[in-house]
Amino acid sequence: MKFYSTNNTASRVSFKDAVFNSMPQDKGLYLPLSTPILPDKFINNLDSYTLPEIAFHVAQNLLGDDIPADDLKAIIDDAINFYAPIVQLEDDVYVLELFHGPSLAFKDFGARFMSRVMSYFLEEGEKQLDVLVATSGDTGGAVALGFLGVPNTRVTILYPKGKVSEIQELQLTTNGQNIRALEIDGTFDDCQALVKQAFTDAELNAKYRLTSANSINIARLIPQTFYYFNAYAQALKQGKSKIVFSVPSGNFGNIGAGLLAWKMGLPVQQFIAATNANDAVPQFLKSGVYQPKPSVATLSNAMDVGNPSNWVRIADMFKDDMSELNKLVTGYSFNDEETLAAINAIYDHDKYVACPHTAIAWQALKDYQQDVPIDGTAGIFLSTAHPCKFPDVFPAHIAAKVDVPTQVQELQLRDKQSIALGKDFEGFKDYLLKNA
Numbered sequence: 442m443k444f445y446s447t448n449n450t451a452s453r454v455s456f457k458d459a460v461f462n463s464m465p466q467d468k469g470l471y472l473p474l475s476t477p478i479l480p481d482k483f484i485n486n487l488d489s490y491t492l493p494e495i496a497f498h499v500a501q502n503l504l505g506d507d508i509p510a511d512d513l514k515a516i517i518d519d520a521i522n523f524y525a526p527i528v529q530l531e532d533d534v535y536v537l538e539l540f541h542g543p544s545l546a547f548k549d550f551g552a553r554f555m556s557r558v559m560s561y562f563l564e565e566g567e568k569q570l571d572v573l574v575a576t577s578g579d580t581g582g583a584v585a586l587g588f589l590g591v592p593n594t595r596v597t598i599l600y601p602k603g604k605v606s607e608i609q610e611l612q613l614t615t616n617g618q619n620i621r622a623l624e625i626d627g628t629f630d631d632c633q634a635l636v637k638q639a640f641t642d643a644e645l646n647a648k649y650r651l652t653s654a655n656s657i658n659i660a661r662l663i664p665q666t667f668y669y670f671n672a673y674a675q676a677l678k679q680g681k682s683k684i685v686f687s688v689p690s691g692n693f694g695n696i697g698a699g700l701l702a703w704k705m706g707l708p709v710q711q712f713i714a715a716t717n718a719n720d721a722v723p724q725f726l727k728s729g730v731y732q733p734k735p736s737v738a739t740l741s742n743a744m745d746v747g748n749p750s751n752w753v754r755i756a757d758m759f760k761d762d763m764s765e766l767n768k769l770v771t772g773y774s775f776n777d778e779e780t781l782a783a784i785n786a787i788y789d790h791d792k793y794v795a796c797p798h799t800a801i802a803w804q805a806l807k808d809y810q811q812d813v814p815i816d817g818t819a820g821i822f823l824s825t826a827h828p829c830k831f832p833d834v835f836p837a838h839i840a841a842k843v844d845v846p847t848q849v850q851e852l853q854l855r856d857k858q859s860i861a862l863g864k865d866f867e868g869f870k871d872y873l874l875k876n877a
């Protein structure tokens with residue numbers, strides 16, 4: 442499969458180039474040149490396949506012969522080695538739990554697949570790949586654990602001091618090996634600005650083979666389609682074939698993958714884009730005007746994005762018929778007060794502890810089901826992170842019910858290792874040059 446840039450539809454690059462470049466020079470985003478439609482026979486029998494089998498089939502259809510079948514299968518079996526169950530909470534309400542991977546967030550799907558694909562394409566004797574990643578919390582953990590121990594790679598994570606949760610910080614700073622963490626005295630935007638500037642710095646690029654690991658990389662998007670097919674497979678097993686997905690959204694990579702799955706033939710009735718107060722997309726779906734805004738800080742901070750970076754990709758996928766996008770996707774947004782109310786309501790109603798992002802998706806689904814009651818349609822909302830990653834948002838009686846997985850208990854016994862740096866570029870560059 443060849444890939445083109447949304448800013449230049451005549452451009453063509455290989456999958457390998459799209460993965461290592463992350464973003465085209467023209468600042469568009471990569472998309473597959475054509476969207477393969479999966480055979481009905483596969484879709485109708487999804488429930489007879491396992492998650493890795495589904496993943497392999499979907500990836501192979503998308504990638505063609507970019508990675509030979511046996512190698513692709515090995516990459517998938519290694520990357521997608523955890524479950525993504527749907528759990529029934531109410532008659533027509535299911536939660537798709539995407540937090541059973543090593544970093545306890547859905548970003549494990551993208552990060553693990555991407556790291557293995559990059560390692561696969563690295564040829565022997567090539568210069569070490571230096572991955573720079575800025576994180577507001579979840580991305581760094583997923584990328585660190587995705588690349589941990591992957592030969593010929595090194596990851597440098599920049600995170601804003603005091604602005605990630607305790608567990609997130611432990612996930613970033615206790616890895617050792619080929620992972621190093623920089624604690625930046627600034628905001629997430631400062632971290633991101635440092636990474637961006639590094640990519641344009643001639644001296645750093647001469648010395649290192651730099652690459653980014655952010656959510657616009659096509660190798661993060663593709664594996665996120667897998668769990669939509671797999672969730673549908675599980676719904677089929679429960680006798681449900683009319684499905685609505687509610688997706689907690691920030692940069693819109695997750696829902697973008699769902700829409701790609703739909704384009705590949707997954708028969709989804711409706712997608713719900715659930716956001717916090719950063720509501721550029723829900724506003725667009727109402728008014729038809731896309732108006733990015735500066736981000737505002739909320740309780741669901743992994744979705745604090747004013748100008749979602751994957752939006753151009755979605756707009757491009759539907760450029761021939763924007764009204765189709767408008768029909769297929771409904772937007773709902775909630776402020777912090779409503780988010781807390783949703784956390785309480787889902788706990789009272791279903792005895793389920795949802796992280797703030799997940800709670801927003803649940804509330805959006807409930808509102809949608811009220812607004813558009815359709816018999817026989819099951820709603821699946823995506824749970825993007827384990828609640829233990831966001832302990833400070835819960836009232837005491839709910840916090841007491843959050844179980845802490847053993848892998849996190851082990852983290853708490855380790856020592857934090859990070860380098861404290863200011864937010865000036867010179868200090869960051871100096872650190873990189875002196876620590877080859």
Ligand SMILES: *Cc1c(COP(=O)(O)O)cnc(C)c1O
Nearest residue numbers: 579691692693694695743825826
């Ligand atoms: C990253 C993240 C999101 C937002 O996902 P996008 O793909 O950026 O829309 C939602 N919830 C959690 C917990 C996340 O870490």
